[in-house]
Structures are given as C-alpha cells and as structure tokens.
Amino acid sequence: MSKKKLYCVILLVCLLCCACGKKEGYNALSYQVTENDTLFICDAEQWGNSRQTKLSNWVTDFKCIQLENSDTALVKGWKVYITDNYIGVLDEQAFKLFNHQGKFLCNIGRTGQGPGEYKVLYGATLNEKFDKICLAPFYGKSLLEYNFRGEFLQSIDVSVIVKGQVRYQPDGSLLLTHLQFANSPTFQYLHVDTTGIKTYINDDSKLVSSIDEEGNFIGFNNEIWAGNNTSEFTYHIFETDTLY
Structure with missing residues (x-):
C-alpha cells in the first residue's frame, strides 16, 4: 500500500x-x-x-512521526502531503517540508508579494522524481513552483484561481481544478504540460453559486477537497449549507 x-x-x-x-x-x-x-x-x-x-x-506498514518542534519548524497542521521521503505540511500562510524522521528541512516560499511569495495558500502537490513542489493559492492568478530545497523555480500564470487544488501527473505535467462560480464562469480544469502549454477545460456541471438568495456573496464559503489518496485526481466540492 x-x-x-x-x-x-x-x-x-x-x-x-x-x-x-x-x-x-x-x-x-x-x-x-x-x-x-x-x-x-x-x-x-x-x-x-x-x-x-x-x-x-488493512495496513502493511505504519509508523508515528513526531515532527521537529523548534521555533522555525512550528506550523499549524491543516493539510499534509506525503511522498516516499518527504512530508509537506501546509497551513494557509506557510508550507514546511520535513523528512520521514520528522526533521524540518526548509520553508517552501514565504508570505509576501514578490517573486516566489504568496499571501494565502490552499493546495499543494509534490513530485520527487522531477524535484518539484507546486503551491496553489486561496485566490490568485498564478501557481508557484519550487524545488525540494525551497528554491523558487517559476510562476505559472493562470487567468484566475479560486481555492486551487493541484496534482502532478506521472509525466511531470500539472493538473489544476478550482471553484468555478456560476455567475462568472472561467474554467474547471487546467492541464499544463512539461513544455508549458496550457489546456483549459470547462465543466458546467461543477459550477457553484457565489450569491445567496439575498444577493450576498458567499462563494468562498464553498470548499473543494482533494485527498490525493487514489491513483486518479479525484476531488469533492462542498457547497455552503450552514448558517455562519
């Protein structure tokens, strides 16, 4: 497994x-x-x-890993990404990389507005074979790629990303999906091949409402979740059904 x-x-x-x-x-x-x-x-x-x-x-191998608790390694655990040799931990404003012994290795990017910096994160994907980590924003126009030493590689410009979820394919290409609002549809899927060519795909069946019955904007209350626990890029969209 x-x-x-x-x-x-x-x-x-x-x-x-x-x-x-x-x-x-x-x-x-x-x-x-x-x-x-x-x-x-x-x-x-x-x-x-x-x-x-x-x-x-059910399980052939299991271990508990205590992550390093130094000041530089502290992170609020929100989403965890596991590869054969690394553990990536993401919260909204940080992405930290650990090895399987729990040792903190480096920060991947940092908050800010300059090259390789981000404001708020939402999704990530790691590919050891190609030495790449891609981070997707909560809201923005670009995906950010780094290597496993935390060095910024490139920005992949996209028309708009709303709560992006990303996944590296076996050939090193990227898949992106995100929330697509019914009142301002953009695209549902984006494929970026290894040469940088982008293919946008629409899917009206996945549109979510960004406005409630009273005309208030509620779009960001919806969530899109990709567990990365199947061989396919599967995900779920959770529409708002709770009063806040």
Whole structure:
C-alpha cells in the first residue's frame, strides 16, 4: 500500500471498528475507482452493528512521526502531503517540508508579494522524481513552483484561481481544478504540460453559486477537497449549507 493512502485507510479502519457491519451477501462494502485502486466505504445504515477486524488486514506498514518542534519548524497542521521521503505540511500562510524522521528541512516560499511569495495558500502537490513542489493559492492568478530545497523555480500564470487544488501527473505535467462560480464562469480544469502549454477545460456541471438568495456573496464559503489518496485526481466540492 502506498504511503499516500495510509491516512485514508487508518480513518476508514477506525470507522469500521467503531460502527460498521456488513450487508447480507457482501464480503465488504466497496467502491471500485480504477482497476488497481479500490476505496472501501461503510454503510451508515449498519452503524447499529459492529464487528472486529485486524489492522493488519488493512495496513502493511505504519509508523508515528513526531515532527521537529523548534521555533522555525512550528506550523499549524491543516493539510499534509506525503511522498516516499518527504512530508509537506501546509497551513494557509506557510508550507514546511520535513523528512520521514520528522526533521524540518526548509520553508517552501514565504508570505509576501514578490517573486516566489504568496499571501494565502490552499493546495499543494509534490513530485520527487522531477524535484518539484507546486503551491496553489486561496485566490490568485498564478501557481508557484519550487524545488525540494525551497528554491523558487517559476510562476505559472493562470487567468484566475479560486481555492486551487493541484496534482502532478506521472509525466511531470500539472493538473489544476478550482471553484468555478456560476455567475462568472472561467474554467474547471487546467492541464499544463512539461513544455508549458496550457489546456483549459470547462465543466458546467461543477459550477457553484457565489450569491445567496439575498444577493450576498458567499462563494468562498464553498470548499473543494482533494485527498490525493487514489491513483486518479479525484476531488469533492462542498457547497455552503450552514448558517455562519
């Protein structure tokens, strides 16, 4: 099992141990994503029952990593990105890189308005093979690329990015998706190949409302979440359904 899937699997195991049974006639409840990648899910209707399962049935390798707690390494854990040798931790205003022993390696970029700087972050992706890290803003016009030593490589200009989520493909190209508002549609997906050629793709089925019934702007209350725990670039959009 790849390390990218580890956190998702652990969460599912906890849910299974606490609450899930199995339907009559099913060995397991599952959803087939691709031929070689399966996500296991639980049926909420079965939460009244429980059954025991061994962690070893789900996970072949597990370890707890204590991240360095020096002043320069402190970060509010919001989103975590794991590769074979690195752990990237993102909060809205910082991206810090650690190794698998928890040692702090470097900051990736910094807050500001100059080259290689950002205001507020929302998504990230790491590619060890090509020595690249890409950061996506909460709102902005550019993706930012760095190497694993924290050195700024380039800015990839885009018309607009709203809560961007990014993913490196095996060939080193980039995929971007973000919130696309119905009242001002832009694009839903962007592919940037290794030569810098950009391909924009629209998908009206993913448009979200940015205005409520009273005409107030609520667009940024919506969230787009990519767990990066499948072989495909899967994501979910959560529309606002709560009063603040």
